Amino acid sequence: MAAKFGQASQIEMLLIYGADVNALDGNGMTPLELAKANNHSTIAERLLDAMYDVTDRLIVFMGGKKPDHACGRHLIIPDTNSGEISEQLKIARGKLQLVPNKMFEELVMDLYDEVDRRECEAIWSTSTLNAEHATVPFLPANPFLSATRNQV
Structure with missing residues (x-):
């Protein structure tokens, strides 16, 4: 609506x-x-x-x-320096394709949380507002989320 x-x-x-x-x-x-x-x-x-x-x-x-x-460009594939994909990258892709969907979903959530943490840390480190006496609020832990997701 x-x-x-x-x-x-x-x-x-x-x-x-x-x-x-x-x-x-x-x-x-x-x-x-x-x-x-x-x-x-x-x-x-x-x-x-x-x-x-x-x-x-x-x-x-x-x-x-x-x-x-x-x-309509929803994904941007990073450019590779060489024309060929390295053997190590091929092996990693093969292993990633074998991961079950539920586990892959958890992996993506953890990766997203890590990116979010790094972005917040970068913003926090550039802040000059009395960094010695700053207070950071935290929400209570959610029992339905993993320990990694509860740390954010």
């Missing part, structure tokens, strides 16, 4: 609370499709960014470039 009626603040709140960007309504349409159908281009752009948030942050961290979703 928020995407259909152009309620940007409601969309932000739903995203913050973990709403599924790919959820279907009763007519089988996603919020992105509803926003586009009702000419809410700003909301459509925000939903598109939310859909690719994880991959965008990983790509920017690893390659320094952000994909252009408006042009």
Whole structure:
């Protein structure tokens, strides 16, 4: 409903609370499709960014470039210096393809958390506001998350 009626603040709140960007309504349409159908281009752009948030942050961290979703470029493959892929990289890719989906999902979540931690650490280290007496708030641990995810 928020995407259909152009309620940007409601969309932000739903995203913050973990709403599924790919959820279907009763007519089988996603919020992105509803926003586009009702000419809410700003909301459509925000939903598109939310859909690719994880991959965008990983790509920017690893390659320094952000994909252009408006042009349909959702992934940017880093350039390799040599024309051939090294044997070590081929072995690593083969091993990664053997990982079960659930384990791969956990690996991606841990990788995302590590990127997030490094970004926060970089921001924190550049802060000059009385760094000696700073307070960092922490949320209580969530029993449904791994120890690594609870550290963030």
